[in-house]
Amino acid sequence: MKTIIYLITGILFGIVMYKSEAASWFRIYEMFNFASFHMYGIMGSAVAVGLVGVQFFKRKNIKAIDGSELSLQPKEKSIARYLLGGIIFGLGWALAGACPGPMYTLAGVGYISILIVIIGAIIGTFLYGIFKNKLPH
Numbered sequence: 001m002k003t004i005i006y007l008i009t010g011i012l013f014g015i016v017m018y019k020s021e022a023a024s025w026f027r028i029y030e031m032f033n034f035a036s037f038h039m040y041g042i043m044g045s046a047v048a049v050g051l052v053g054v055q056f057f058k059r060k061n062i063k064a065i066d067g068s069e070l071s072l073q074p075k076e077k078s079i080a081r082y083l084l085g086g087i088i089f090g091l092g093w094a095l096a097g098a099c100p101g102p103m104y105t106l107a108g109v110g111y112i113s114i115l116i117v118i119i120g121a122i123i124g125t126f127l128y129g130i131f132k133n134k135l136p137h
Contacts (some may be wrong), residue, residue, distance in 0.1 A: 002065065002066075005065075010104075013101070013105075014104065014105045014108050014109075017101055017102055017105040018105050018108075018109060020042060021038065022039065022042050022101070022102060022105075023098065023101075023102035023105040023106050023109075025097035025098070027039055028093070028097050028098065028102075029097070032094055057070055081135065084135075088124075092120075092121070092124075096114075096117040096120075098114065098117060100121065103117055103118050103121065104118070
């Protein structure tokens with residue numbers, strides 16, 4: 001049953017990403033050129049909804065779908081980690097024209113060439129798993 005819920009949620013997320021043009025290379029290009037507020041508005045709305053949601057979960061002590069406690073503890077702070085990760089993520093986003101959410105949305109609507117980007121992202125995630133203990137904290 002959980003798999004069906006996750007599948008439906010993913011499909012709805014993909015539809016919203018596509019219809020809001022958040023998966024549009026042109027909209028991402030506009031954002032990186034500071035030519036449009038569209039993508040900044042979408043991201044700002046997501047941050048606001050996430051902030052309210054996390055605070056609600058913390059205050060109401062809501063459990064995960066499987067009944068376990070939610071782990072909403074602050075992460076270890078490190079400027080080097082966030083700077084390096086942000087640069088790599090930003091370069092990949094700018095070069096590919098898509099971050100992880102839109103990548104799968106674009107694959108779902110038939111842009112086959114995005115599969116090259118998805119494979120690269122999977123390889124990058126795999127390499128991070130191998131080298132994460134050797135990276136600066």
